[in-house]
Amino acid sequence: MLDKLTGMQAFITTVQTGSFVTAADKLGMSPQMVARHIATLEKQLATRLLNRTTRKQSLTPAGCQYFRRCETILKAIDNADREASGTVEVLSGTLRVNAPVTFGRYALVGFLSQFMARYPQMNIELTLSDEVINPASENFDMVLRIGELDKNLRLATKPLFAYRLIVCAAPQYLTIHGWPRHPSDLNQHECLGFFPWPTGLLHHWPFVSAKGNTEVKVKSRLAINDWGALLEAALQGTGVLIGYEKGLEQPIKKGQLITILEDHKIPERTMNLLYDPSRKNETRYKVFIDELCEYFN
Numbered sequence: 001m002l003d004k005l006t007g008m009q010a011f012i013t014t015v016q017t018g019s020f021v022t023a024a025d026k027l028g029m030s031p032q033m034v035a036r037h038i039a040t041l042e043k044q045l046a047t048r049l050l051n052r053t054t055r056k057q058s059l060t061p062a063g064c065q066y067f068r069r070c071e072t073i074l075k076a077i078d079n080a081d082r083e084a085s086g087t088v089e090v091l092s093g094t095l096r097v098n099a100p101v102t103f104g105r106y107a108l109v110g111f112l113s114q115f116m117a118r119y120p121q122m123n124i125e126l127t128l129s130d131e132v133i134n135p136a137s138e139n140f141d142m143v144l145r146i147g148e149l150d151k152n153l154r155l156a157t158k159p160l161f162a163y164r165l166i167v168c169a170a171p172q173y174l175t176i177h178g179w180p181r182h183p184s185d186l187n188q189h190e191c192l193g194f195f196p197w198p199t200g201l202l203h204h205w206p207f208v209s210a211k212g213n214t215e216v217k218v219k220s221r222l223a224i225n226d227w228g229a230l231l232e233a234a235l236q237g238t239g240v241l242i243g244y245e246k247g248l249e250q251p252i253k254k255g256q257l258i259t260i261l262e263d264h265k266i267p268e269r270t271m272n273l274l275y276d277p278s279r280k281n282e283t284r285y286k287v288f289i290d291e292l293c294e295y296f297n
Contacts (some may be wrong), residue, residue, distance in 0.1 A: 004044075010037035012050060013287045014057060015067055077280050084272045092121035099144040102227040103163075103271075104128040106247030108144070110122070115288070122284065133274075142288070143274040158275070158289070161296045162268040167205075168257040174239040180240070183207045183216045183264050190239030192230050193220030205242065207264040214264065241278045242266065246296065268273040271296075 013034075020031040027034065029174040042049050049063035053281050057069060104126060110125050133143045146163050173190075180186055186205065193202050202223065206216045222238060224230045227247075234241035235256055251257040279285055 004041070005074070007037040008074060009042055010034045012070050012074065014038065014050070015059060015063075019057065024131065045203055071281055080282075081158045084228055086294050091119040091287055093284060094123040094125060095142065095284065096125045096127070097142050097144070098127045098129060098133050098138070098140045100130050100146055101128045101153040102247065103144070103146065103244060106227065106231075107244060107296070110246075111292060114295070115291060118239060119287075124261045141275065141279065141285070145274060146270050147269045158273040160271045160273055160289075160293055163271045164268050165242050165266040166245045166248060166259055167240060167242055167246060167261050167266070168234070168252065168259050169240045170235055173234075173239065173257065174258060174260075176237070180260055183214045184260060186240065187220050189218075190222070191218035191220055192233055192239040192241050193218075193223030194227055194230055194242070195223055195225035206267055207261070209264045 010023060010027060010029075010033075013026055014020060017023045020034045024031040024034045038050060043061075047062045047064070048060050051060055081205040095109060097108075097112075105128060113124065116122055116124060124206055127140070131144065133140060144160075177189055180189060183205065183250070191205070195202070202220060203217060205216050205218050207216070222233060224233070227243065230241060231243065231247075231251070233239065234243075234250065240260070241257070248257060252259060273289065275285070
């Protein structure tokens with residue numbers, strides 16, 4: 001009699017990968033053996049779990065329910081094994097992560113450094129880009145993106161934390177040009193523009209306050225496609241800068257930049273995580289996401 005737990009694993013892996021051949025490769029057995037395990041499960045349950053075609057397998061209604069139950073059972077067994085061996089906190093393997101350039105460079109790397117120090121057996125491959133990436137086709141485990149996502153994107157998404165922007169300027173700039181007290185004052189100031197922003201945000205800065213919403217048309221005589229270069233321009237006293245609050249913590253703490261218009265906030269945007277839904281129960285996924293949210297909240 002075939003082992004039922006192995007049968008459950010063969011069933012789950014087939015559903016996740018979409019084929020007997022890919023599941024067999026992942027499990028280290030032949031496609032025929034994978035099919036045999038699933039057929040044995042169906043015989044024991046007296047019900048069909050998969051609809052089989054020449055190209056792929058799809059779940060039956062009973063198969064959907066059984067799939068969820070199997071995931072819970074196998075996860076509980078895995079956790080029990082980890083607890084018994086004392087390795088519940090030991091994470092290993094590689095996570096391939098894709099994130100926006102500015103967020104990755106000035107905020108995410110700080111988190112990754114601490115994460116890897118806590119889990120020395122974990123490896124991270126971080127790729128920075130501002131294009132919308134499909135994790136499956138581009139071979140990424142996780143993709144972080146800011147703001148609204150394309151509704152036609154067929155991926156699992158998880159809202160993470162608020163992406164907060166603040167307005168600041170160097171002390172020497174404020175000494176020469178004065179201190180803006182209201183967003184409308186920015187009409188009289190040099191405002192640094194960031195190319196990857198949508199055209200509207202490049203020339204019109206939105207603000208919200210207790211008194212309502214305000215949108216200001218700003219001059220951006222200097223616009224750059226790299227936020228690091230834009231930050232350097234702000235540090236040199238070239239103009240007023242909008243930037244991610246986590247990326248500006250150190251310059252502000254050192255007094256190199258000063259936050260302005262604190263009673264008027266730029267509307268928050270949500271950071272979203274895009275991922276393969278079949279991986280959501282992996283321990284390293286859960287730990288990474290939980291600690292990511294804790295770090296940035």
